[in-house]
Amino acid sequence: MKKKILVVVVLLLSVSAFAQFGGQARRGGGGFGFNNGPTGGQCLVPGTRDGGNGEEDLPIPRKYEKQGFVYGRVRYHIHPVRMREVPWHHDYPDGDSMFPATLGRLTLTDTDFNSFQIVDVDSKELFKYPFVYMSEPGYLDLLPADVKNLREYLDRGGFLLMDDFRGNPELDMSQYDNMRYQMKKVFPDREIQPVPPNHAIFHSFYDINPKNMLPPYRIYPSGEPEFLGIFDAKGNIQVMIDFNNDISEYWQALDTGACSIHEAGLAVELGVNYAVYAMTH
Numbered sequence: 001m002k003k004k005i006l007v008v009v010v011l012l013l014s015v016s017a018f019a020q021f022g023g024q025a026r027r028g029g030g031g032f033g034f035n036n037g038p039t040g041g042q043c044l045v046p047g048t049r050d051g052g053n054g055e056e057d058l059p060i061p062r063k064y065e066k067q068g069f070v071y072g073r074v075r076y077h078i079h080p081v082r083m084r085e086v087p088w089h090h091d092y093p094d095g096d097s098m099f100p101a102t103l104g105r106l107t108l109t110d111t112d113f114n115s116f117q118i119v120d121v122d123s124k125e126l127f128k129y130p131f132v133y134m135s136e137p138g139y140l141d142l143l144p145a146d147v148k149n150l151r152e153y154l155d156r157g158g159f160l161l162m163d164d165f166r167g168n169p170e171l172d173m174s175q176y177d178n179m180r181y182q183m184k185k186v187f188p189d190r191e192i193q194p195v196p197p198n199h200a201i202f203h204s205f206y207d208i209n210p211k212n213m214l215p216p217y218r219i220y221p222s223g224e225p226e227f228l229g230i231f232d233a234k235g236n237i238q239v240m241i242d243f244n245n246d247i248s249e250y251w252q253a254l255d256t257g258a259c260s261i262h263e264a265g266l267a268v269e270l271g272v273n274y275a276v277y278a279m280t281h
Helices: 002-020 094-107 124-128 144-155 174-186 247-253 261-280
Strands: 071-075 116-120 131-135 159-163 226-231 237-243
Touching: 071 094, 071 124, 094 116, 094 247, 094 261, 116 124, 124 144, 131 261, 144 159, 144 174, 159 261, 174 237, 247 261
Parallel strands: 071 116, 071 131, 131 159, 159 237
Antiparallel strands: 226 237
């Protein structure tokens, strides 16, 4: 009888999660064969827009702008690359809807699953979004207008999260090296620095030990997760860099059962901390 009750509870929770997050459950990444190390989750989930050049996903016309938190995904110029899906687009739109939705539930912030928008790196629309996300910065190619706009955005208090790229000194560091080169265009006088576990960004809402964070998957040339940042003159983080990680993959996987709920939950907590830190510093 106890086992039957447990099964019923699990099913009810699964149905609830499916309904809350749009019923977009898909098969997880266990069959992709890319994982070559322990992650605890093997969490590699194809997005709703699996593949494509992103042209079908444009900034969304809205009848009104929310007064609360709106999540911005940065569309940027890229170096020529052969991919099924353009790098800036990875995990869109599932991660983008899941993150503000969970932020609203957990913090009572005025936001919901519709509170996301695509924004061009060289557009003045960027200034509407105090928190923006950039996927796969290893393929970033900042043109002069991009550099000027992004520098102004960050100096006026904007916060940029870079996520979903990897490298290993023994294999290939080209993604990291390109990201660093591109950000040197923005801040030629600043260096990328490690963000220590006792930094306020890991304790702004949840107390998190970043050393407990595992990547959702490991593919060539994965290394160990690192948390890096670019700081302003007052010591505040302007650019948070999740290297060898992909927390948006965890976000979009929350409704699939494809990876460890503990690891996905930690990625959500990390995102909440980033947003709270960004809005208070």
